[in-house]
Amino acid sequence: xxxxxxxxxPTIIVENMLQIIVAIALFLFFLGRLDMTLVAALGVSALxxxxxxxxxxxxxxxxxxxxxxxxxxxxxxxxxxxxLPYSKIAAVNxxxxxxxxxxxxxxxxxxINSGHNAIVPEASLTFxxxxxxxxxxxxxxxxxxxxLPAEEDMRSIxxxxxxxxxxxxxxxxxxxxxxxxxxxxxxxxxxxxxxxxTEMGAGGTAIPSLFMFFLLQIVPxxxxxxxxxxxxxxxxxxxxxxxxxxxxxYKTSFRISKINAxxxxxxxxxxxxxxxxxxxEVVGIASGDSEGSSRPVICLLKDDKTIRKVLGELVPEFVxxxxxxxxxxxxxxxxxxxxxxxxxxxxxxxAYPSALLHQxxxxxxxxxxxxxxxxxxxxxxxxxAAVHAARVSYRVREIDLGEDLFTFVxxxxxxxxxxxxxxxxxMVRVTKGPIARRFGVSRGTVHLxxxxxxxSITSGLFSEEQLDRIGDIVMERMTSGKYDHRLNGx
Amino acid sequence: MTDGEEKxxxxxxxxxxxxxxxxxxxxxxxxxxxxxxxxxxIMSYSGEALGEARGTVLLIGLACLVIVLAYMxxxxxxxxxxxxxxxxEDRVDVRSGILFLRHVMVPIERIHQVEVSRGPINNxxxxxxxxxxxxxxxxxxxxxxxxxAEKMAERLNKLVGSMLRDREST
Numbered sequence: 001x002x003x004x005x006x007x008x009x010p011t012i013i014v015e016n017m018l019q020i021i022v023a024i025a026l027f028l029f030f031l032g033r034l035d036m037t038l039v040a041a042l043g044v045s046a047l048x049x050x051x052x053x054x055x056x057x058x059x060x061x062x063x064x065x066x067x068x069x070x071x072x073x074x075x076x077x078x079x080x081x082x083x084l085p086y087s088k089i090a091a092v093n094x095x096x097x098x099x100x101x102x103x104x105x106x107x108x109x110x111x112i113n114s115g116h117n118a119i120v121p122e123a124s125l126t127f128x129x130x131x132x133x134x135x136x137x138x139x140x141x142x143x144x145x146x147x148l149p150a151e152e153d154m155r156s157i158x159x160x161x162x163x164x165x166x167x168x169x170x171x172x173x174x175x176x177x178x179x180x181x182x183x184x185x186x187x188x189x190x191x192x193x194x195x196x197x198t199e200m201g202a203g204g205t206a207i208p209s210l211f212m213f214f215l216l217q218i219v220p221x222x223x224x225x226x227x228x229x230x231x232x233x234x235x236x237x238x239x240x241x242x243x244x245x246x247x248x249x250y251k252t253s254f255r256i257s258k259i260n261a262x263x264x265x266x267x268x269x270x271x272x273x274x275x276x277x278x279x280x281e282v283v284g285i286a287s288g289d290s291e292g293s294s295r296p297v298i299c300l301l302k303d304d305k306t307i308r309k310v311l312g313e314l315v316p317e318f319v320x321x322x323x324x325x326x327x328x329x330x331x332x333x334x335x336x337x338x339x340x341x342x343x344x345x346x347x348x349x350x351a352y353p354s355a356l357l358h359q360x361x362x363x364x365x366x367x368x369x370x371x372x373x374x375x376x377x378x379x380x381x382x383x384x385a386a387v388h389a390a391r392v393s394y395r396v397r398e399i400d401l402g403e404d405l406f407t408f409v410x411x412x413x414x415x416x417x418x419x420x421x422x423x424x425x426x427m428v429r430v431t432k433g434p435i436a437r438r439f440g441v442s443r444g445t446v447h448l449x450x451x452x453x454x455x456s457i458t459s460g461l462f463s464e465e466q467l468d469r470i471g472d473i474v475m476e477r478m479t480s481g482k483y484d485h486r487l488n489g490x
Numbered sequence: 491m492t493d494g495e496e497k498x499x500x501x502x503x504x505x506x507x508x509x510x511x512x513x514x515x516x517x518x519x520x521x522x523x524x525x526x527x528x529x530x531x532i533m534s535y536s537g538e539a540l541g542e543a544r545g546t547v548l549l550i551g552l553a554c555l556v557i558v559l560a561y562m563x564x565x566x567x568x569x570x571x572x573x574x575x576x577x578x579e580d581r582v583d584v585r586s587g588i589l590f591l592r593h594v595m596v597p598i599e600r601i602h603q604v605e606v607s608r609g610p611i612n613n614x615x616x617x618x619x620x621x622x623x624x625x626x627x628x629x630x631x632x633x634x635x636x637x638x639a640e641k642m643a644e645r646l647n648k649l650v651g652s653m654l655r656d657r658e659s660t
Contacts, residue, residue, distance in 0.1 A: 426600045426626030430593040437591065447626030456627065464593070471595035475580055478599055 005062040005073075011103040012126040013054045018099065020050045063125060065135060067142075070110065072123055084122060086142045088112050090258060090283055093121075094136055094251040096129070101247070106132035140253065156232040157313050160300050167270075168300040169225035172277060173217060175268040175413040181217035184209040233298050235314050240280070242296060252296055258283045260424040260448040261457065262318040263295070264307060264417040271415065275301040278310060283424075283449050318419045320405050324398040330439030331397075331461035335390040337435050343383045350379045397460025399444075401469055404482075408446075408459045418457055423483050424449040428471040429456075430464055442467055503574035503585065509615050510573070510633030511566040516611045518562040529555060575631050577642065579649065582622060584631055600624040601650050604643045608636065622646065 024046045028039050057076055064071040070089075074080040091111045100106055106129045109121035127135065191206035229246035242252040259280045266276035278299040299310045311319050354375040361372035389412050398409035408418045425446055432442040444459040444467035459467065477483040529551050533544075540547055565588045572591065576583040582596045601622055608618040618639040620631040634642065 426596070426624040427629060428595045431587075431590050433590045442593075447624065449625050468593065468595075471581075471597075474597060478580065478597060483599075 003064050003066045005064050007062060008058060008126045009103070009105045009128055009131075010058060011099065011105055013051070013058050014103070015099050015126060016054045016057075017047075017050060020054075021047065024050070065139070070123070070139075072125075082123065084110055084112060086139070089139075089143055091252070091254050092136050092139045092143065093253065094132055095248060096245070097248045100126070100129075104129050108132045108135055136251075156234055158233070158299065158302065158306055158310055160228075160231040160302075162229070164300050164302065165225060165228050165231060167273070167275070168228055168277065169221045171267055171269040171273070171275070172224060172265075172301055173220050173267070177216050177220070178267075178269070181213045181215075184212040184216065188213065228297065228300055231300055233310075233314065240298060240314065242298065254280075254282050254296070256315065256317055259315065259318070259421075261418050261420040262298075262311070262315050263419075264311070265414065266301075266416075267414045270301050273301075274304055276304065276307050277301045278307065278315075280315070281448065318405060318421075320402045320419075322400045322402065322407060324400045324407070324409065325462070325466070327394055327397050327460050328441060328463060330436075330441040330463075332394045333439045334436050334441060334461055335394050339386050339390040342386055346379055346382060350375055354379070393460070399459055399462050399466065401466070401473065406470060406473075408457060410458070410460065420446060420448065420457065422470070422474050422477055425470065425474045428467070428474070430467045432464065436461060440464070444470060446470065502578075503576045503583070506570060506573050506575075506633050507617075507635050508570065509617060509635070511570050513611050513615050513617055513633060514566040514569060515562075516615075518565070522559065522562060525555065525558065573632070577645065582629065582631070582646070584629060586632075594629050596622055596624060596629045598646065598649050599653060600626070601646060604646045604650075606636075606639045606643050620646075 024043060028043050057074065060076050061072065061074045064073075068087075069083050069085040072080065072082040072084075089110055089112055093109045093111070095107045095109060096105075097107070105126050108123075108125045108127060110123040110125075112122045126132075188206050188209035191209065195206070226246045226248070227250070228244050231244040232242070234241045234243075238256050239253055240256065242250065244250055259282055261281040263279045263281065264276050265279060270276060277297060279295040280298050281295055298314060299307065302310070357375055358372045361368055361370075364372075392412050396409060396411060396415065398407070400407040404423075405419055405421055407420070410416055410418070426449055427447040429445040429447070430442045431445065436442060440463060441461040442464045443461055445456045446459075447456045533548060533551065537544055568588050569586070572585070572587055574585040580598050582594075582598065582601075584592075584594045586592050586594075602625060603623040605621045605623070606618050607621055612618055612633070616636050617633050618636045620634060620639050620642050622629045622631070631639075631642065
């Protein structure tokens with residue numbers, strides 16, 4: 001922290017250029033009707049200009065790591081002076097992408113305590129790997145009054161095998177997304193089967209359906225596999241350190257007091273395997289890269305016993321003896337009426353198309369005759385699913401107001417237990433619709449301290465008094481002195 | 491000035507000035523005029539594209555317009571009669587809603603920024619909104635008389651300021 005002005009590693013020019021080249025290529029592709037020589041000339045000129053611009057920007061951008069702040073100064077046409085005081089910085093993390101690996105560099109990402117910048121880092125600076133590690137360690141001393149653990153000291157609380165990472169990648173994708181992906185895959189297989197049996201070639205929707213399946217199921221799974229490979233989580237004093245990644249590696253650290261809420265999540269498939277994962281909602285942190293994955297995962301899908309162990313050892317501040325309250329009978333009435341109204345609307349909407357299909361296919365023989373009944377059948381299935389969803393929603397949703405923490409349990413297919421700290425609550429909103437009003441129930445929305453773009457957390461249907469109690473406890477903690485603004489303020 | 495303080499279940503809460511209804515009606519009238527013009531234009535120029543379905547689309551469109559009109563006529567008095575707000579030493583409390591009733595509670599301690607905003611209609615009627623920003627979202631006290639809005643913003647700023655000074659001194 002000498003305060004000497006330094007520049008980013010020159011390979012940042014390559015990183016910037018790669019993004020711009022893709023944009024230029026796409027632009028020229030859409031101008032495809034132009035003469036090729038002109039397109040080539042335009043492309044080369046745009047590239048030369050971009051190179052010049054990127055070089056000038058790199059050359060004229062200086063960074064100073066002073067005793068109290070980081071100053072980024074750019075003296076180009078678009079001048080910039082960004083001062084990031086250490087007191088306002090929430091986290092300093094490191095990420096290493098493919099380009100960084102080739103050049104032996106790392107990205108130092110600085111996040112400040114801000115809702116707007118919770119997802120995108122305030123500054124993303126490329127340095128030689130060792131320089132980035134040293135700067136992060138030195139900054140950590142300023143931010144946290146302690147250095148970061150050495151790589152060899154980074155012993156994970158629980159060991160995560162490659163099998164765990166694969167299971168997490170496959171089964172942590174939201175169930176709705178998996179079902180939709182499955183429907184596209186089924187359609188694609190059906191189309192291909194038809195093409196084989198009728199010898200007429202694949203139908204028009206086979207390839208797009210297969211593409212959608214890849215997009216919805218395979219791509220997220222592969223992304224997660226690469227992201228969480230070699231996952232390690234470690235607690236050192238008041239800090240949690242995460243390390244993971246196959247091609248792009250991530251090193252993330254944050255203070256326990258910056259956690260707003262802890263979520264224990266499980267998808268339908270993972271629940272069948274008795275597994276769940278843990279996410280932390282952390283103030284002003286981008287867990288990953290500038291593409292922005294928001295909440296850091298602090299434990300991959302693991303069995304219930306391990307999850308309890310991780311919660312107890314990693315975030316004991318978010319563990320308490322829960323006495324959950326179920327939704328009152330009024331909630332069941334609301335859910336029933338809502339399902340009835342939705343079902344009636346669905347039947348009305350499907351009546352005309354069903355009649356048309358029936359008219360068209362009823363007289364035909366064989367399998368085509370089935371098409372006449374497909375829409376009424378699907379409508380009936382949708383209604384059965386809606387009734388089941390209402391039952392599950394009534395059974396699953398819970399609220400629990402503890403002394404320092406409170407919990408919402410939500411979800412129909414995918415479940416989540418969200419444990420929140422009263423001291424991080426910024427605003428409480430209690431809403432009751434026309435049906436809910438008749439049965440004396442409301443829905444509560446809690447706005448927490450800026451985490452992922454001011455995202456709120458909503459409860460099930462409970463009595464208004466019970467939900468208003470959250471706000472009252474927040475106020476009581478402030479007046480009684482239980483709330484410590486130094487730990488919980490921005 | 492506001493219409494005074496409430497008694498009973500919502501004791502201590504303040505009500506809005508009746509001018510809020512005029513502002514809402516004017517806003518709704520402009521929105522409705524735009525909707526009506528859009529509907530007429532769509533129906534005039536899409537005859538061929540809609541084909542036989544034109545009659546059905548016309549009926550559905552008219553039904554929607556009637557429902558929207560009924561809502562716009564009924565919403566302002568309901569909004570006015572249900573709107574209550576209260577500012578104490580430690581919190582801002584707003585109860586509002588037309589179909590969905592909302593109760594918003596913001597601790598003064600959490601306020602980051604207070605802003606008075608007024609659009610052209612509110613400007614004409616001497617009304618304004620007070621937008622209260624916290625680190626987790628924004629709450630609004632709507633349709634206050636401009637002097638009242640300025641006073642509220644000043645009071646909130648003072649409360650936040652004194653809270654910060656207290657912290658610094660401890």
